[in-house]
Amino acid sequence: MSEFFARIRSGCAAVSERARWVRIDEEALERLAGEMSDGPPPPQINPAHHYVGEPDATVSFILCLDAINFGSGYFPYLSKRPGLSGYFTVATSLKELWEDTGALDAKQLTTLTAADCANIIGQDLAIPEVAELMGLFARALNDLGRFLTDRFGGDPTGPIGAADRSAGRLAELLAEMPLYRDVSSYGDLEVPFFKRAQLTSADLAAVFDGQGYGRFDDLDQLTIFADNLVPHVLRRLGVLVYEPDLSKRIDAEQPLEAGSAEEVEIRAAAVHAVERCVGLLRQSGGDATSQQLDYALWTRGQSPEMKAHPRHRARSTFY
Numbered sequence: 001m002s003e004f005f006a007r008i009r010s011g012c013a014a015v016s017e018r019a020r021w022v023r024i025d026e027e028a029l030e031r032l033a034g035e036m037s038d039g040p041p042p043p044q045i046n047p048a049h050h051y052v053g054e055p056d057a058t059v060s061f062i063l064c065l066d067a068i069n070f071g072s073g074y075f076p077y078l079s080k081r082p083g084l085s086g087y088f089t090v091a092t093s094l095k096e097l098w099e100d101t102g103a104l105d106a107k108q109l110t111t112l113t114a115a116d117c118a119n120i121i122g123q124d125l126a127i128p129e130v131a132e133l134m135g136l137f138a139r140a141l142n143d144l145g146r147f148l149t150d151r152f153g154g155d156p157t158g159p160i161g162a163a164d165r166s167a168g169r170l171a172e173l174l175a176e177m178p179l180y181r182d183v184s185s186y187g188d189l190e191v192p193f194f195k196r197a198q199l200t201s202a203d204l205a206a207v208f209d210g211q212g213y214g215r216f217d218d219l220d221q222l223t224i225f226a227d228n229l230v231p232h233v234l235r236r237l238g239v240l241v242y243e244p245d246l247s248k249r250i251d252a253e254q255p256l257e258a259g260s261a262e263e264v265e266i267r268a269a270a271v272h273a274v275e276r277c278v279g280l281l282r283q284s285g286g287d288a289t290s291q292q293l294d295y296a297l298w299t300r301g302q303s304p305e306m307k308a309h310p311r312h313r314a315r316s317t318f319y
Contacts, residue, residue: 001221002166002168002218002221004168004171004172004194005168005218005221005222005223007192008192008193008194008223008271009223009271009272009275011189011190011191011192011268012191012193012223012226012267012268012269012271012272012275013272013275014189014191015186015189015191015264015265015268015269015272016265016268016269016272016273018186018187018189019265019268019269020243020261020265021242021243021246021261021262021265021266022240022241022242022243022246022262022265022266022269023240023241023269024239024240024241024269024272024273024276025238025239025240025241028237028238028239029239029273029276029277029280030280031237031238032234032237032239032277033277033280033281033284036277036281036286036288036293036296037281037284037286039286039287039288039292040288040292040293040295040296041292041295041296041299042292042295043202043205043206043291043292043295044206044295045203045206045207048092049084049088049091049092049095050065050091050095050207051094051095051098051099052207053098053099055157055208055212055213056103056156056157057098057102057103058207058208058213059156059157059160059204059213060098060103060104060105060156061094061095061098061103062200062203062204062207063144063148063156063159063200064094064104064109064141064144065090065091065094065203066196066199066200066203067140067141067143067144067177067179067196068090068094068117068137068140068141069087069090069196069199069319070136070140070179070196070316070317070318070319071086071090071133071136071137071315071317072086072087072227072228072229072313072314072316072319073228073255073258073313073314073315073316074086074129074130074132074133074315075087075313076253076313077127077129077130077133078123078130078133079122079123079124079130081122085302089121089122090121093120093121093122094120094121097120103156104141105154106144106145106146106148106149106154106155106156107145107149107154108145109141109142109144109145109148110142110145110146110149111142111145112138112141112142112145113138114131114134114135114137114138115134116138117134117137117138117141118130118131118134121134121137132315136179136317139179140177140179140317143177143178143179144177147159147176147177151173151176157213159173159174160204160213163201163216165215165216165217166216166217166218167198167201167202167216167218167219167221167222168218168221170197170200170201170216171194171197171198171200171201172197174196174197174200175194175197179317179318180194180196180197182194182195182196182197182318184259184263184264184267185259185264186261186264186265186268191264191268193226193267193268193271193318195225195226195227195318195319196225196318196319198222198223198225199225201216201219201222202219202222202225202291204216205219219289219291220289220291222289222290222291223271223274223275223290223291224270224271224274224290224291224293224294224297225294225298225319226267226268226270226271226319227267227319228266228311228312228313228314228319229297229298229301229311230270230274230294230297230298230301231266231267231269231270231311231312232301232306232309232311232312233297233298233300233301233306234269234270234273234274234297235311236305236306236309239273239277240266240269240270240273242266246262250310250311250312251309251310252310253310253313255313255314255315256312256313256314257314258314258315258316258318259316260314263312263314266312271290274290274293274294274297275290277293278290278293
């Protein structure tokens with residue numbers, strides 16, 4: 001395993017060992033492994049909400065979508081499309097832009113403003129929380145445009161070529177952009193998550209069926225993409241157990257501070273719990289990966305039963 005992925009796993013394991021707010025329930029973890037014994041479904045890209053077309057434009061779409069695949073702490077204020085979550089509202093809006101006017105090139109990305117992002121996604125800048133998120137989206141896309149221009153002459157496929165079929169290397173390249181540097185402090189520990197940087201290779205692999213721009217020889221080394229939905233599903237399944245005061249705050253929909261001990265523990269415990277679940281599956285002869293379990297749990301999180309209960313929210317540029 002590469003050092004990049006090993007640091008994520010070891011950091012999350014260390015947090016889980018020290019955690020005071022979140023613990024893993026052993027019996028529930030074994031039940032989850034039993035439920036997954038037939039193998040989780042393969043990750044897929046839904047063409048109803050994601051652009052799938054000419055290869056270079058598809059790469060550009062995935063890079064742009066994952067550049068702004070954050071803001072769940074702001075989503076309660078977002079104007080969502082009927083029946084769609086905040087993520088699918090953003091993804092569908094971007095897909096329609098690609099289909100109607102074509103992919104945004106690197107130069108265009110560098111000039112986008114909060115007002116442009118609000119127009120693309122159909123949002124009202126008069127709402128302060130929405131204005132803040134659209135400003136962050138613009139900053140993320142500006143960064144991506146400059147990254148592609150300065151490093152790859154504006155070519156959206158440049159980072160994939162430079163990664164040389166390594167998901168870890170692609171994540172390291174993307175993490176050169178500030179809003180991708182998903183690393184938290186926990187006491188004396190440095191805890192890397194790199195949620196969006198890892199997710200990009202997984203999305204490319206799904207949309208290109210593991211071929212061409214979607215071929216990454218170390219895809220099985222990805223961890224879960226630590227956000228607020230997969231931990232929520234693990235909590236509802238009893239795998240993650242929160243200290244009572246933390247549970248009360250989350251159930252009361254009180255936001256957590258990004259980078260706080262509680263927030264770091266939730267994300268780290270989710271990563272570590274899934275790693276342990278993968279270990280149990282492999283002991284019984286399965287070949288599941290953390291990425292596959294992430295997709296299965298994230299998809300389960302779209303169900304009305306899961307959405308009926310509050311999940312933790314933190315205003316973060318990482319998820």
